[in-house]
Amino acid sequence: MKCKNIELMISLHIDNKLSLEEVTFLMEHLNSCEKCRQIYKDFKDIKIVLSDSQKTKVTNDFTDSTMKKIIDLQNKKNDNIIFVDFVKKHLIMVASFVFIIIASIVFLSKNSSDNSALAEYYLNYEQYSSVEDIYDENIISFLLLY
Amino acid sequence: MNDKEIIEKILAGQENLFRHIIDRYKDKVFSIIFSFCGYTSDCEDIVQSVFIKIFYSLKKFKFESSFSTWMYRIVINESINFAKKRNNKIISLQEKISSDDDQEIIDFIKSDDNIEKKAIEQETQKLVQNTLIKLKNNYKIVLTLRDIENFSYEEISQMMNVSVDTVKIWLFRARKKMREILIQGDQLL
Ligand SMILES: [Zn+2]
Numbered sequence: 001m002k003c004k005n006i007e008l009m010i011s012l013h014i015d016n017k018l019s020l021e022e023v024t025f026l027m028e029h030l031n032s033c034e035k036c037r038q039i040y041k042d043f044k045d046i047k048i049v050l051s052d053s054q055k056t057k058v059t060n061d062f063t064d065s066t067m068k069k070i071i072d073l074q075n076k077k078n079d080n081i082i083f084v085d086f087v088k089k090h091l092i093m094v095a096s097f098v099f100i101i102i103a104s105i106v107f108l109s110k111n112s113s114d115n116s117a118l119a120e121y122y123l124n125y126e127q128y129s130s131v132e133d134i135y136d137e138n139i140i141s142f143l144l145l146y
Numbered sequence: 147m148n149d150k151e152i153i154e155k156i157l158a159g160q161e162n163l164f165r166h167i168i169d170r171y172k173d174k175v176f177s178i179i180f181s182f183c184g185y186t187s188d189c190e191d192i193v194q195s196v197f198i199k200i201f202y203s204l205k206k207f208k209f210e211s212s213f214s215t216w217m218y219r220i221v222i223n224e225s226i227n228f229a230k231k232r233n234n235k236i237i238s239l240q241e242k243i244s245s246d247d248d249q250e251i252i253d254f255i256k257s258d259d260n261i262e263k264k265a266i267e268q269e270t271q272k273l274v275q276n277t278l279i280k281l282k283n284n285y286k287i288v289l290t291l292r293d294i295e296n297f298s299y300e301e302i303s304q305m306m307n308v309s310v311d312t313v314k315i316w317l318f319r320a321r322k323k324m325r326e327i328l329i330q331g332d333q334l335l
Contacts, residue, residue: 011318015292017299042325050293053274058176058190063168066194070201074161 003036010040014047149213156204164201171214172197174295175221181290182225182283183232184275196224211304218291218305226283277327285320292317 009026012018018026030037087094147155147166156163176193183189200220207216278286287306291297299317303310 007322008314008318011321012314015299015317017314039325042328043321046321046324046328047293049274050278050289051296053294058172058193062172062190062194063165066168066197067162067165069194070161070164070198073198 003033006030006033006036007039010036010043013040014043150209153204153207153209153213161201167200167213167217168197171217175217177294178218178221178287178290179225179228180275181278181286181294182229184279192224192228196221199224215301215304219307222287222305225287229283277324280327281320281323284316285323288313288316289320289324 006026006029009018009022013023013026030040147163149167149170152163152166156167172193175196176189179193179196180189183192200217203220207213278289281289284306288302291302291305292299297305299310299313303313306313308316
């Protein structure tokens with residue numbers, strides 16, 4: 001067997017993944033091959049170093065601070081939901097409110113055209129009144145004649 | 147309470163119980179993410195954001211696999227996403243490591259032929275970390291899961307969604323690569 005295949009066996013062996021037969025075969029090879037023996041030693045050392053490492057852990061208040069963030073996020077989400085629910089529940093109210101506003105705008109703009117009619121009326125009224133004035137004057141002069 | 151019971155209660159509205167999940171897995175999740183971010187950034191912030199992601203993904207958990215397997219898949223995906231985002235930074239970090247820390251590693255190894263004996267020393271973790279961070283994502287993950295967190299080949303295959311044979315090959319290649327980096331062309335080990 002080529003050394004390349006032995007290397008894979010070494011990796012499996014340090015994880016106890018070989019059968020007894022395979023282990024025997026591997027040991028025979030390692031006895032006769034220095035290169036693979038070195039790899040075996042190195043792989044084992046790497047595994048030991050790795051399993052001894054990573055002593056770094058999260059800080060003590062990690063759980064509390066993470067839960068606080070989650071709860072804050074949940075509250076924010078709930079606030080949004082409450083607003084959306086409010087709009088949904090009061091949809092009729094909101095719709096009527098919007099209707100009233102639109103209706104008022106339409107009414108007001110209609111009104112403003114009424115206003116122009118009114119203005120016309122006043123204008124005419126002034127004319128009438130001036131006619132009346134003339135009429136009054138006539139009456140006065142008529143009375144004065146007598 | 148086991149994971150399943152806790153998750154069911156959380157989904158039923160007892161959201162505060164998520165703290166038990168955090169307590170149970172924080173160190174393991176930290177260790178996986180640590181192999182990606184190492185000392186380069188605030189790893190704990192990333193771990194925290196991953197837990198928040200897990201919390202908001204709970205609705206999607208279908209109880210088809212164990213909770214931990216499902217959760218580790220998220221952790222692995224998030225770690226890879228993190229690595230992609232920080233790709234440029236990691237590349238520059240690698241350049242930095244090649245110049246400074248490899249010498250450090252070499253000096254460290256030179257000081258004693260027996261790595262095992264030195265393993266307890268404070269610097270070891272940093273050296274391992276700096277070597278680990280240079281590996282491809284999948285190699286980083288298998289090595290962390292197997293050698294640091296002691297998961298079985300079967301568990302790793304489920305978490306990474308690959309066959310057990312793939313796990314065997316990846317672990318072998320990861321160790322080989324790790325060895326190459328440590329040796330750096332010099333017959334030191
Ligand atoms: Zn050989």
